[in-house]
Amino acid sequence: MNFEFFKFPVLVLAKMLRIKIIYWGHGRDLEDPKNPIKNAIYFFEYWMDDAIILYADHLRRYISRHFHSKTFIANNTLNMTIFNPVRQDREEVKKKYGIVAPKNIICMGRMQRRKRIGDLYRAFQALELEGVGLILAGPDNEGVLKEIDGQNVYKVGAVYGEESLDLLAAADVCCLPGHVGLSIVDAFYCGLPMITERGLHAPEIMYLKEGINGFIVPSGDIGELTNKLRTLLTDKKSRHEFSLAARKEIMTNGHIDKLCKGFESALQHVFK
Numbered sequence: 072m073n074f075e076f077f078k079f080p081v082l083v084l085a086k087m088l089r090i091k092i093i094y095w096g097h098g099r100d101l102e103d104p105k106n107p108i109k110n111a112i113y114f115f116e117y118w119m120d121d122a123i124i125l126y127a128d129h130l131r132r133y134i135s136r137h138f139h140s141k142t143f144i145a146n147n148t149l150n151m152t153i154f155n156p157v158r159q160d161r162e163e164v165k166k167k168y169g170i171v172a173p174k175n176i177i178c179m180g181r182m183q184r185r186k187r188i189g190d191l192y193r194a195f196q197a198l199e200l201e202g203v204g205l206i207l208a209g210p211d212n213e214g215v216l217k218e219i220d221g222q223n224v225y226k227v228g229a230v231y232g233e234e235s236l237d238l239l240a241a242a243d244v245c246c247l248p249g250h251v252g253l254s255i256v257d258a259f260y261c262g263l264p265m266i267t268e269r270g271l272h273a274p275e276i277m278y279l280k281e282g283i284n285g286f287i288v289p290s291g292d293i294g295e296l297t298n299k300l301r302t303l304l305t306d307k308k309s310r311h312e313f314s315l316a317a318r319k320e321i322m323t324n325g326h327i328d329k330l331c332k333g334f335e336s337a338l339q340h341v342f343k
Contacts, residue, residue: 082119091341095124095145097274098133122337127274141340145333147274148325149256154233158261161241168238172204172223174304177242177263179235180254182211187249187268187291192219194246194296203304206242208235236261243310244303248296251276259284259321264313266299268292278325284316 117138126147134142195205204223208230245258246266252273265285279285288295303310
């Protein structure tokens, strides 16, 4: 997260002109949350703001108690209501991308080093389950997929919009070892359980409920990552229960109406 120092003259001018100011964001630089200089700047900004909107409730810990009365939560999400809920036949979708494996793990999003795709590939190799594929969908500008290949590995490139939802719905489990963000919204909307590793994630990790709609394993623990993938791929009952829980989570806590409610509450506070 880069600081935009040009904001501060604008904040001061807004105050002088009695223009209301609302902050919307993470509450801290999540990649450097203990930096005293950055945090002092954040404190100054929050002091200037008339209301603060955070992406998730757990980010409230970064906000001084002095400002809690003007802090509101708008769970960060995507507006899934714009998509047609009627999905294509999964076998037709798989055929479109040349996917022949009966069951599939999918990783969708920008292929970046911070997402630890290599851990997923090693866990996939360790599974040694017949008829299981690995779908890697997303742009690879960093070249992280260069050395990832093999039987039942499908590198399908960037997929967007309803096509991405069709592809997700044709898979069985979603796995993104590092830096889970808004991609969890798409996955859960399509009823896919999510498996990731502990570490730095975006606020949207809040949607993952351990042992209910997904798993979080120790960072770099390929053995445990493999075990959790095997559990969801081989236990149909558990996979179905996790799938229902994933869909329920995103249609309640991740519904666009909940995000809008957070903004509405902040606006009511500012203009009361």
